[in-house]
Amino acid sequence: MSKLYFRYAAMNAGKSTALLQVAHNYEERGLRVLLFTAAHDDRVGNGQIGSRLGLVRPAATFGPDTAFERERLEQLAGCPLACLLFDEAQFLSPDQVRQLHRMAHLQQLPVICWGLRSDFRGEAFAGAATLLTLADDVEEMKTICACARKATMNLRIDAQGRRVQQGEQVVIGGNERYRAVCPACFYADDAGTVAPGLFG
Numbered sequence: 001m002s003k004l005y006f007r008y009a010a011m012n013a014g015k016s017t018a019l020l021q022v023a024h025n026y027e028e029r030g031l032r033v034l035l036f037t038a039a040h041d042d043r044v045g046n047g048q049i050g051s052r053l054g055l056v057r058p059a060a061t062f063g064p065d066t067a068f069e070r071e072r073l074e075q076l077a078g079c080p081l082a083c084l085l086f087d088e089a090q091f092l093s094p095d096q097v098r099q100l101h102r103m104a105h106l107q108q109l110p111v112i113c114w115g116l117r118s119d120f121r122g123e124a125f126a127g128a129a130t131l132l133t134l135a136d137d138v139e140e141m142k143t144i145c146a147c148a149r150k151a152t153m154n155l156r157i158d159a160q161g162r163r164v165q166q167g168e169q170v171v172i173g174g175n176e177r178y179r180a181v182c183p184a185c186f187y188a189d190d191a192g193t194v195a196p197g198l199f200g
């Protein structure tokens with residue numbers, strides 16, 4: 001039985017690296033996969049998934065109006081697909097997550113999503129909240145805060161390294177604009193004071 005999987009983590013936990021490894025594992029067995037990333041993600045250029053270890057691969061992009069249906073996706077890929085892999089899955093709409101869940105179960109196509117759970121204010125991304133609700137298999141990828149505790153939240157910082165606490169949920173400025181932190185550091189920094197070492 002095919003499933004919808006959600007692998008969530010804070011920033012810089014290696015989500016894109018994990019996705020590229022899974023793609024490689026499928027292809028090594030002669031199976032084809034389709035990679036997707038959010039259309040606005042220009043960290044490594046539109047339509048690419050890049051890991052911080054240096055691997056980069058082209059990817060299809062999804063926007064708010066992208067519809068997911070197995071037959072159309074296999075036309076896009078030009079071959080039968082064994083799996084769909086999504087990077088930046090927090091940017092899927094709740095409706096799109098529902099389509100993917102339905103597709104996994106009714107059209108027997110597994111879907112693996114990697115993404116953030118919460119934004120820089122500690123609020124849920126709508127896509128992540130729906131994935132946490134519907135995914136058949138949910139797993140946290142772990143990463144650490146500068147204080148050595150487990151990092152589960154994300155800070156946004158400006159070009160001068162100061163914390164930003166207000167603004168749009170999505171600002172595409174590259175990974176250097178975010179820090180994965182533990183909840184203690186996230187809240188300790190509420191007043192604007194920055195924990196030693198966090199931005200070192």
Ligand SMILES: [Zn+2]
Nearest residue numbers: 145147182185
């Ligand atoms: Zn910490």
